[in-house]
Amino acid sequence: MHASGSDIRRIGDLFDIDIDSAARCAKAFDRIDLPHQRECVSGNLPFMSAVMIDPWYALADPTRRRVFSRVAGGPCSVTEIARELPVSRPAVSQHLRVLLDAGLVDVRRQGRERLYRPRHDGLAGLRRELESYWAQTLATFKTLAEQTYQTDATAQEGTPSR
Known part of the structure; x- marks a missing residue:
């Protein structure tokens, strides 16, 4: 598999490097024998797996x-x-x-x-996750505060007033 001129330009664009450096990268890649290099969707269109990173x-x-x-x-x-x-x-x-x-x-x-x-919606998922943690923390704090208040109120009812 040899990189075409358009492949070399794409490599240059992707890594923001000059054409000569991109050509050297493409040449080095040609020497690597990777199984996915031989897989094609159709004709000469290589199979590219979409990777979504957390x-x-x-x-x-x-x-x-x-x-x-x-x-x-x-x-x-x-x-x-x-x-x-x-x-x-x-x-x-x-x-x-x-x-x-x-x-x-x-x-x-x-x-x-x-x-x-x-991206406008790029942090939305992270924000939702953080907000759910915060909501859970506040609910736990509220429950603990109410339990402490009830325990204190019950203890005060049992003590004679002076």
Whole structure:
């Protein structure tokens, strides 16, 4: 399997690298014998499995949280993010890929750049989960407070007044 020019351009776009670097990556990938390389949906269209990453996992990495924080501040490119972090552009691209697969960010092309921005509904699932924990904690606290109040009230009824 040899990468075509469009494959090399896609690799370059995906990892925000120049065409020569993308070509080297494609050439190195051709040397790897992976079973899924031979699987095709039809013709030469390769089978790609859709991977959805757990948003909690995506945000567990401190560097990825910093990348997400920067994206949450407004649309930005890999280069802009890498300028603000002590990691390389390819590393930022990989972090953004995880955030993209977790449904936390979206990407759109603007000229030669790919601009990343937060998904409006990206944190909704996390927020619902946190709110359910908070609601459960408040309900438990209320029950405990009521039980303590009832115990105190019962104890005071049994004590003679002075």
